Amino acid sequence: MNPIGDKCSGVILAGGLSKRLNGRDKAMIAIHGKPILDHIVAVYSDIFSEIILVTNTPQAYLNWNMLTVTDLLTVRSSLTGIHAGLFYASRPYVFVSACDAPFIKPELVQLLISQARPGTDAVIPETANGLEPLCAVYSKSCMKTIESHIQQEKLKIQRVFQESRINRISEARVRKADPDLVSFVNINTPEDLMAVKSLEKETV
Numbered sequence: 001m002n003p004i005g006d007k008c009s010g011v012i013l014a015g016g017l018s019k020r021l022n023g024r025d026k027a028m029i030a031i032h033g034k035p036i037l038d039h040i041v042a043v044y045s046d047i048f049s050e051i052i053l054v055t056n057t058p059q060a061y062l063n064w065n066m067l068t069v070t071d072l073l074t075v076r077s078s079l080t081g082i083h084a085g086l087f088y089a090s091r092p093y094v095f096v097s098a099c100d101a102p103f104i105k106p107e108l109v110q111l112l113i114s115q116a117r118p119g120t121d122a123v124i125p126e127t128a129n130g131l132e133p134l135c136a137v138y139s140k141s142c143m144k145t146i147e148s149h150i151q152q153e154k155l156k157i158q159r160v161f162q163e164s165r166i167n168r169i170s171e172a173r174v175r176k177a178d179p180d181l182v183s184f185v186n187i188n189t190p191e192d193l194m195a196v197k198s199l200e201k202e203t204v
Contacts, residue, residue, distance in 0.1 A: 004113050005048050005091075006049075007091060007092065007093055007113065008092075008093040009052055010051045010052070011081075011086075011089065011095065011097070012096075012097055013078060013085070013134065015055050015080070025057075025060065027061075029102075029187065029193070036102040039104070040097055040099065041064065043104055047095075047109055052089060053067070054069055056071060069085075071084050075155070077155040078098070078157060079150055079156075083143065083147060083150060086140050086143050092140050093139050093140070095113055095136070096133075096136055096138060098186055100188075101134075101183065101185065101186045108125070108174060108178040111173070112125065112169060113137055115169060116137045117167075121139050121141060121142040121165040122138050123137040123166075124137075124158065125168075125184075126169065126170060127171040127174065127181060134157075134186070135183055142160070146160055185199060
């Protein structure tokens, strides 16, 4: 087995309301002729022995062979999805991606996982745009802290952790694994979708 698969589970967050896309299921948007979810699963399948999809509409994903779970807490947020992924994971760490990231690079996933060590709650890339908490690694050791923040509705992910327990991965290091930073491209608005469709023509 891939040793990373022993250390880390792969989690995909598909619980968003997608309000700015009129509720469209972003995981099902076709890129290169197949749903974005298929692209993510293809990357995950080569790295992880356990893949977990967090969604509040599990019936929409019956055709995918993975562990499908729902949020445990009622507050709707990405942090809630991370909490559910950590709860259900059988590995000590989870790598988390949003469901609308079609160009995620396996080299970046492996780099981030390699930097997860005891005493680290999160491994998060940092670029000129700031931290990228939805392409990051989280430790089961921080579950109670996450749950406390959700219950207080303090939902900004990077504020959950003590600074000393976040391993920030610099843009220079990230670019060695993903030179064009395409792993962080996602879809929140119609404009984002147009940009992704344009990028689709440039990627393989």
